[in-house]
Amino acid sequence: MFNGKKIVVVLPAYNAEKTLEKTYREIPFDIVDEVVLVDDASRDGTLALARELGIRHTIRHASNKGYGGNQKTCYRKALELGADIVVMLHPDYQYTPRLIHSMVGIIANGVYPVVFASRILGNGALEGGMPLYKYVANRVLTLLQNLLLWQKLSEYHTGYRAFAREVLEAVRMDACDDDFIFDNQMVSQIFFKGYRIGEVTCPTKYFDEASSINFRRSLTYGIGCLRVSVVHRLCKWGLMRSRLY
Amino acid sequence: MFNGKKVIVIIPAYNTARTVAKEFHLIPRDIVDDIVFMDNNSKDDTVRIAKELGIRHIIRQPFNVGYGGNAKAGFKKAMELGADIVVMLHSDYQYTPLLIPAMVSIIANGVYPVVLGSRMLGKGTLNGGMPVWKFYPNVLLTKLQNFIMNERLSEYHTGYRAFSREVLENINFEENDNTWIFDNQELAQIFWHGYEVGEVTCPTKYFDEASSVSFSNSVKYGIGCIRTALLYRFCKWGLMKSPIFDKPDTARFERSKQLEALLNAS
Numbered sequence: 153m154f155n156g157k158k159i160v161v162v163l164p165a166y167n168a169e170k171t172l173e174k175t176y177r178e179i180p181f182d183i184v185d186e187v188v189l190v191d192d193a194s195r196d197g198t199l200a201l202a203r204e205l206g207i208r209h210t211i212r213h214a215s216n217k218g219y220g221g222n223q224k225t226c227y228r229k230a231l232e233l234g235a236d237i238v239v240m241l242h243p244d245y246q247y248t249p250r251l252i253h254s255m256v257g258i259i260a261n262g263v264y265p266v267v268f269a270s271r272i273l274g275n276g277a278l279e280g281g282m283p284l285y286k287y288v289a290n291r292v293l294t295l296l297q298n299l300l301l302w303q304k305l306s307e308y309h310t311g312y313r314a315f316a317r318e319v320l321e322a323v324r325m326d327a328c329d330d331d332f333i334f335d336n337q338m339v340s341q342i343f344f345k346g347y348r349i350g351e352v353t354c355p356t357k358y359f360d361e362a363s364s365i366n367f368r369r370s371l372t373y374g375i376g377c378l379r380v381s382v383v384h385r386l387c388k389w390g391l392m393r394s395r396l397y
Numbered sequence: 398m399f400n401g402k403k404v405i406v407i408i409p410a411y412n413t414a415r416t417v418a419k420e421f422h423l424i425p426r427d428i429v430d431d432i433v434f435m436d437n438n439s440k441d442d443t444v445r446i447a448k449e450l451g452i453r454h455i456i457r458q459p460f461n462v463g464y465g466g467n468a469k470a471g472f473k474k475a476m477e478l479g480a481d482i483v484v485m486l487h488s489d490y491q492y493t494p495l496l497i498p499a500m501v502s503i504i505a506n507g508v509y510p511v512v513l514g515s516r517m518l519g520k521g522t523l524n525g526g527m528p529v530w531k532f533y534p535n536v537l538l539t540k541l542q543n544f545i546m547n548e549r550l551s552e553y554h555t556g557y558r559a560f561s562r563e564v565l566e567n568i569n570f571e572e573n574d575n576t577w578i579f580d581n582q583e584l585a586q587i588f589w590h591g592y593e594v595g596e597v598t599c600p601t602k603y604f605d606e607a608s609s610v611s612f613s614n615s616v617k618y619g620i621g622c623i624r625t626a627l628l629y630r631f632c633k634w635g636l637m638k639s640p641i642f643d644k645p646d647t648a649r650f651e652r653s654k655q656l657e658a659l660l661n662a663s
Contacts, residue, residue: 180506253502254597261425261495263600264519273518273596274509275549304520306551351518352499353595355508 154183155260160235161252162226163189163207164219168243169196175241176205178249183256188229189243192222198243209233220334227320236260239314247312247354254352255314264350265319266342268305269312273353280356286370293374297336300381301343306351308339308377319347327395332369333376337396340384344397399428399498400505402481406497407433407471409464410488414442420486421450423494428501429484433474437467443488454478465579472565481505484559492557492599499597500559509595510564511587513550514557518598527601531615538619545626546588551596553584553622564592569645577614578621582641585629589642 153159161184165172172189179187188209191199193216202210211225223240230238237259239252247269255267271282272294278287290307297308323341328334342349386392398404406429410417424432433454434447438461447455456470468485475483482504484497492514500512516527517535527535539552558580568586573579587594631637 248508250506250508251503253506254499254508257498257502258496258597261498263493263495263499264598273549273551274593304518306518348519350598352503352597353509355593 153185154237154256157236157256157260158186158234159184159237159239159252159256160186160188160230160233161239161241161249162223162230163187163241163243164192164222164226165189165194165198165202165243166192166216166219166222167194167196167198169194169198169201171245172198172201172243173205175243175245175249176207179241180249180252183253184239186230186233186235188226188233190222190225190229192216192218218330218334219332220328220337221330223334224325224328224330227315227325231317231320236317237314238317238320240311242311246357247310248357251312251352251354252314255312258350258352259314259316265316265347266349267314268307268310268349268351269354270306270310270351271354271356272307273351274355282356285367289370289374293377296378297381300378300385301340303343303349305339305349308336310354311335312354319345322347324396332373333380336377336380340380341396344384344387398430399482399501402501402505403430403479404428404482404484404497404501405431405433405475405478405480406484406486406494407435407468407475408486408488409435409437409467409471410439410443410447411437411461411464411467412439412441412443413488413490414439414446416490417443417446417488418450420488420490420494421452424486425494425497428498431475431478431480433471433478434488435467435471435474437461437464463575463579464577465573466575468579469571469573469575472570476562476565481562482559483562483565485556487556491602492555493602496557496597496599497559500557503595503597504559504561510561510592511594512559513552513555513594513596514599515551515555515596516599516601517552518596519600530612534615534619538622542622542626545623545630546585548588548594550584550594553581555599556580557599558583564590567644569641569643571645572641572643574621576621577618578625581622581625585625586641589629589632 187207189202189207191212193213199212237256251269258264258267294307322345328337383394387394432452434452435456436444438458482501496514503509503512542553567590573582
């Protein structure tokens with residue numbers, strides 16, 4: 153609880169056995185009321201470990217649905233549990249759970265209804281070991297997306313996000329894809345509905361255990377992001393319609 | 398208190414009688430233990446209103462000591478009161494006190510020792526009414542400062558800042574100017590000593606009541622910022638020396654405190 157608001161942390165997990173415990177132990181339970189873990193058909197012992205750790209709400213997908221599909225289940229469950237504020241945290245320990253207070257505080261006090269933890273603010277991203285090609289690509293992509301959406305985010309690709317219930321109810325999550333592009337579509341929906349997004353600097357740790365996608369998949373992802381932004385712009389101008397909005 | 402850490406908000410004020418109360422009521426008293434109010438010899442009712450609000454620690458400058466001079470008094474007082482975390486909030490209500498929990502928790506949780514409320518993140522600044530002639534120079538100045546100092550802040554000019562005690566103990570803020578440049582020198586000192594700075598998007602409200610600086614003063618300020626950045630760079634390269642990057646002379650601080658105590662006793 154924070155200012156009388158129920159806080160639910162959701163962990164979309166896929167083969168996160170090695171980092172789950174470290175992540176879970178740092179969650180600030182003075183304000184977090186419930187934790188939801190959705191296991192996207194991991195091949196390792198993620199689910200067993202989650203139960204061992206005492207995570208009350210664990211859901212297992214029978215088959216791998218993808219990152220977006222995983223999040224859909226996460227948010228649905230969190231809303232079902234009566235969450236007022238939902239924080240998505242990756243169980244790969246790339247993001248520190250110690251920012252939860254801050255992100256929740258911003259939403260609970262009504263400053264912004266959505267908060268992203270940005271790895272691009274501060275000097276952390278490169279020093280933390282983000283590969284240079286990823287950093288540069290991230291910057292270029294962000295610039296293009298900002299222009300198309302006419303916004304000013306420092307990055308669109310962070311996996312550390314907090315939402316007010318109202319926002320999760322307002323966006324059409326089910327219309328989004330089930331893969332990585334989900335994140336981007338959701339940002340676009342949030343801006344389309346006129347909500348603002350606040351940001352917080354987030355230290356970054358890239359290490360072997362943190363999930364990494366290869367070059368080809370990064371490229372596909374980048375193109376997908378641009379497509380989302382172009383569709384957003386065309387819909388805003390009334391030249392196109394998309395069920396996303 | 399937040400995680401057992403004592404949180405003190407310091408408010409530098411000058412002729413802000415109209416905004417003080419509005420802002421004061423938004424300060425989250427569940428985590429803020431004390432408030433230090435520094436009045437820079439205002440000509441209006443600022444002090445009377447601060448008193449009426451029940452602010453315990455009011456410093457009244459006998460004459461206008463400049464923004465930096467006033468800030469120094471606030472930081473010193475907060476340290477004396479045993480602050481673990483100090484938040485500086487301007488009294489002109491340009492910044493919302495509702496971000497205090499977010500800023501304080503980042504420091505209390507050990508993520509960053511310094512947090513700035515940035516008006517340049519997000520789209521709020523221009524929508525919030527920052528004049529265009531201030532907005533673009535701010536962006537340009539920031540780019541220059543980032544380049545010269547090899548840092549990556551979204552702005553250097555926000556007056557909404559939170560610090561851990563350790564940082565304030567290790568930077569020689571007493572050596573800084575007594576003008577608006579104080580804030581800039583303080584950031585240079587923080588980077589000098591290797592501390593990392595976190596940022597949080599801060600909604601901005603520019604309105605008539607918010608303090609505004611004239612054009613010529615803004616130009617002077619901009620030049621001062623660049624001078625600070627260059628000083629930092631030359632000192633880093635070992636081509637120059639400046640007392641602002643020295644460790645604070647705690648012995649001198651102690652001596653002045655003893656002297657003060659003597660004066661008070663007599």
